[in-house]
Amino acid sequence: MSVDEDERGDRDDFESVVAAARERIDPDEAERERLRAVADRLTERAEAAATERCPDADVIQVGSSARGTWISGDRDIDIFVRFPPELDRETLETYGLEVGHATVPDGHEEYAEHPYVKGTVDGFDIDVVPCFRLESATEIRSAVDRTPFHNRYLQNRLDEELAADVRLTKGFMKGVGVYGSDLRTRGFSGYLTELLVCEYGGFRELLEAAADWQPPIELDPEDHGRESFADPLVVIDPTDPERNVAAVCAADNVARFQHYAREFLEAPRTDPFDADAPDPLTESELRDHLERRGTTPVALRFDAPDLVPDQLYPQLRKSLAGVTDGLVDRGFDVFRGTTFADETAVLFVELAVAERPAVEHHRGPPVQVRTHAEGFYDAYADDTDVYGPFITEDRYVAERPREFTTARGFLGSDRLFDVGLGAHVETALETDYTVLTDDDITALCEEFGRELRRYFEPKP
Template sequence: MYEYTSLLSDFMNYNEILKEIKPKESEIKKVHEIAKDAISYINKIAKEEDINVESKLVGSIAKGTWLSGSSDIDIFINFSLEEDEDYLKEKGLYLGYKCSEHLNGIAEEHYASHPYLTSHINGYYVDFVPCYKIKTAKELKSAVDRTILHTNYIKKHLKSEREKDEVLLLKKFMSEVGVYGSEFKVGGFAGYLCEMLILRYNTFEETLEAAANWKNKRVIDLEDYKTDKLFKDPLIAIDPTDKTRNVGAALTKERMSEFIIASRNFLNSNEDDRIKFFYGIDKKETFEEKMSEKEIYHQISPYELYKQFKDRKTKTITIKFNIPDISVDSIHPQLRKTQQSIEEKLEDNDFSVFKSDYWTDEKKIGVFIFELSVYKQSKYYIHEGPRVWDKKACENFIKSHGEGYYILEDKLVLNKERQFKTAKNFIKSVLTKENIHIIKVGKNMKGLLIDTYTGQSIKHILKDESLKENTDFLKFLDNFLNPGQLLKR
């Protein structure tokens, strides 16, 4: 195995960490055999049926920058630019299904800029993605087309094993501090962006040293295009294959800030504490124990979570419901939009929301969570009318509301009974066919939300059979209660 030596410092040894996160030779062999078999079969069928395509392995596996056990196999089916898009979709999915069947896979269609197929083959997920064969970004027809350009660029410039190891360390660090992944639900760093950072800063540690001093609108411009003025994002990483695109566009200011703080915390730690950043916070406390036993010392328990919620002296409402059968990329924005709209309307009705969020298993279940500082209201509230100086407005107010008014300073006011005295009753009223229009709901969610939702206290949802042993859901609640815990060790 390649022996790692940091170019920044010589007191931190990453060899043992790399032994865990680098794919073993057996895993590399298995993954590449699946890819080779898939590519060979697609090209064979395409030739037999006179379909002018060329299939190719792309992504982190092709680049050699994938973490052990965590990467899909991406097979892109390249069509000529002259081909019609409908033809590309039809034949691309056809070849994907044929290959999946040939390799005894279980296939399922997904949708991004256009349809693609994911098949579970021999323990791995294989994505069959139709795309156009382009040589430059100017020929781009859909967002997925540029993936081949990215793969080619990284393979050309990130050549040594040392550089690839640096990428793995950066990806692992980002994963454990919660900032890795450019999908909507994370809003973090894409794998391609990680590779660009190593090309820019040379090593994992030097990347963290640089990040510790980043300012807003930091620019990464590997090809010196000088097109950063086109963008207003917190991190501007100009795509070396397309000077008009920011690879950091999906990175939120919050995730960028978290990476900066995590980098500072790592660099300010001693060697023993630095090692902990490469493992979840529920692992064994010492590196030697991690390496030998690999066991979890603290399992997040529903009871412990409930005790934490209870200790906060707030009231927490959860809404559990079935999610629509749409792409992951589509469901998350719709969930966020709905959750934020409910929070806004709770605030409008004087229920003070301390914190809210959403969670989904991305298959069937969605959960909104609202932690309220003010959950219950008095029977009446003060309804303000016009100032007494406006005679006509005062007459209209009295005509509309009757003689129960009185004066506060220079305004006519009256005590009015609230429609909703508890947040629970407000939510129950809103999530009906008659009142759902009050909130902004994701376009695919309205019917399912009304028909399948159940409102539960935090105590009851922690006893829910479908959730109480769901590790991802429990981790979500743990991070909801303890934000920022991943940034330090």
């Protein structure tokens, strides 16, 4: 087989796999018709309610449902109600909520940067969000004001074919776990994904570019960027030269997308498009992993703080880092760790070293530094719990009792609160927590079996 035939073979594979994926990802005509009908009906309702209050208001559909870039099964409709910038903020909020309730009679109010109404109509999740209608995205007063600019920019660029490739890319990113700019995932936002597909010209072109990315990657579609960013992926917002659209996207998700891009180009398969959650890890599987690994698991479990995920996960990660530092500082080497949350929250740490001797080195000052040296020596010389002080090199050394000889001892003590913890995690721990070790860990399988399988059977 010649190289040309070989390449053509790969291309055929690629196209056939992509075609199969599109079958599952693209909404069919009926689904699109249903969504369009609901969206149009609600837009009309919102327009009536808005112009009644403010004749100069208008209403636009935004987001993936407005641009044809939503994936089959997604059921989000975003309706933005734009008021003139002369309106004061308080009136905008009042009108916004009134219009929202008129549009989604069963809706409830939510609070992001400012309040909006969220609800369900005919099985679709509806957001009705008030914002200011501005001349330029650089004048925005809150993040939602930016959305209409994003919408207009993309609508001008996305033809049918690119919109289809956006859907395909989203499906791929979801499947490999890098989709979502929430602070739990720290991956690729919808807007970022659409920009990348536009910028590179399609799904395949994006994968081919990503396969050879040399982070930091810097894209500036409008060539108007003025700031520099330390992020591994920088995409200057076409509607705002001072903003990196990919600011939330963590290095591991950039690397992960790169990995799966290479893998898919080399051997196209449909499974990256399969985002099914894994089966929960069973207790006996967990035991098998721990026995095979020879590590010592420890977990702090407590009632999950009542926070939205975008607040909770950063706090959990900060707390995990703090607990890890606290353990490592005391000689309990950490092998790996993670954090989960549902009803309860867990800081999970796998230890390489779970016990330490009863003594620790305490290195004193050089003997020549007389005042300090004598102070150190006198402090320990008559302490029968201490070995030494003796001299090593030019210094006194004492071997004194170690505060904690087990990781569990440290985690169960008040010294836990000396480490850096997220504020609400700290409060939750102060209320109550359990330290799970060894076989107790299996108690986590019921609530966190899926997370445990991801942890113990890690994929790129």
